[in-house]
Amino acid sequence: MDKVLAIETSCDDTSVAVVDSKFWVHSMASAHQNQVHEKFGGIVPELASRNHSYHLLALVEACLKEAKLGWADMDALAVTSRPGLVGSLIVGLVTAKTLAAAQNKKFIGVDHLEGHLWSIFLRDAQHTPPPGFKAPYLALVVSGGHTHMYHVKSLNKICLIGRSLDDAAGEAFDKFAHLMGLPFPGGVQVDRLARQGDRQAFKLPRALMKKQNYEFSFSGLKASAARLLETMSSEEKKARQHDLCASFQEAVVDVLLYKLTQATELLKPSRVAIVGGVSANSRLRIRAQAWATEHSLQLALPPLRYCTDNAAMIGCVGVERLARGESSALDLPATAN
Ligand code: KG4
Numbered sequence: 023m024d025k026v027l028a029i030e031t032s033c034d035d036t037s038v039a040v041v042d043s044k045f046w047v048h049s050m051a052s053a054h055q056n057q058v059h060e061k062f063g064g065i066v067p068e069l070a071s072r073n074h075s076y077h078l079l080a081l082v083e084a085c086l087k088e089a090k091l092g093w094a095d096m097d098a099l100a101v102t103s104r105p106g107l108v109g110s111l112i113v114g115l116v117t118a119k120t121l122a123a124a125q126n127k128k129f130i131g132v133d134h135l136e137g138h139l140w141s142i143f144l145r146d147a148q149h150t151p152p153p154g155f156k157a158p159y160l161a162l163v164v165s166g167g168h169t170h171m172y173h174v175k176s177l178n179k180i181c182l183i184g185r186s187l188d189d190a191a192g193e194a195f196d197k198f199a200h201l202m203g204l205p206f207p208g209g210v211q212v213d214r215l216a217r218q219g220d221r222q223a224f225k226l227p228r229a230l231m232k233k234q235n236y237e238f239s240f241s242g243l244k245a246s247a248a249r250l251l252e253t254m255s256s257e258e259k260k261a262r263q264h265d266l267c268a269s270f271q272e273a274v275v276d277v278l279l280y281k282l283t284q285a286t287e288l289l290k291p292s293r294v295a296i297v298g299g300v301s302a303n304s305r306l307r308i309r310a311q312a313w314a315t316e317h318s319l320q321l322a323l324p325p326l327r328y329c330t331d332n333a334a335m336i337g338c339v340g341v342e343r344l345a346r347g348e349s350s351a352l353d354l355p356a357t358a359n
């Protein structure tokens with residue numbers, strides 16, 4: 023069975039995984055840089071690439087050790103080549119190319135979004151994907167950089183049918199969290215605080231809900247939340263933080279599910295996937311499950327470890343490419359978009 027060593031360094035998470043052609047994750051080792059960027063309230067690209075270069079080779083070794091496998095067992099190196107922060111991508115790409123050349127393995131460049139789309143197929147000792155889940159399916163990628171809706175007709179025929187016109191859903195969560203004075207990255211903090219909040223406490227807008235299309239917009243929600251917070255003292259914000267987070271989160275989830283409903287009405291899929299960092303959101307997961315049941319749809323949500331950026335999803339695309347006999351040239355560039 024083919025095995026791929028996969029590397030993901032497109033943003034601020036450094037991750038390495040070993041995945042086989044049954045999409046089984048033999049091991050995954052990741053390093054997060056949240057503390058590095060926290061004091062800046064966002065990702066500093068130069069620091070991100072520097073930290074990738076500190077951690078990457080040690081993670082490669084740790085990953086092979088955990089999988090109890092060696093280079094002789096690997097058939098290829100797969101790495102994210104786009105989109106992302108160019109400096110961060112370059113660290114992963116140069117490392118993967120060098121290892122592929124030194125170990126005489128195939129080299130495969132992977133699109134990060136394709137990785138998220140395929141994360142639903144990953145399996146390990148704790149997780150099995152929904153039985154029989156396969157293309158065609160409707161997919162929503164909700165992350166820090168993207169809010170994209172796709173019609174995945176087959177695994178090499180992926181059609182973008184809608185996207186955010188401005189901020190991505192995760193970006194909106196992070197910016198709102200920053201205004202609330204919460205640590206970076208904010209999405210998970212908003213999720214945590216929202217659990218004890220009143221979701222109807224504050225009235226916030228849901229954009230483009232009357233439009234018959236699959237476009238999203240979160241900048242109006244962010245601006246309304248900012249205006250609301252400006253009217254509150256820091257004591258008041260602190261006292262109402264649970265309600266504020268719950269109201270904001272509900273607005274985002276309402277929009278995501280409304281647009282998914284519109285898309286399912288038109289495309290009539292029987293399967294839907296929600297992937298990317300924001301698919302880790304507990305309220306979105308609960309409401310999406312209920313929504314899928316109500317609409318008789320099979321829903322695939324990755325387990326939390328495969329929602330946020332990770333190398334296993336890159337390995338998943340890598341093994342599939344390898345099975346199709348595809349590989350990339352060693353001069354493949356890092357591409358921002
Ligand atoms: O997929 P991802 O790790 O990186 C990108 O490709 O962008 O997504 C990161 C985004 C961040 O904006 C983060 O705040 C958000 O996912 N996120 C969440 C949660 N966990 C991560 N947003 C809401 N609720 C969560 N539990």
Ligand code: ZN
Pocket residue numbers: 134138165166298299330331
């Ligand atoms: Zn991502």
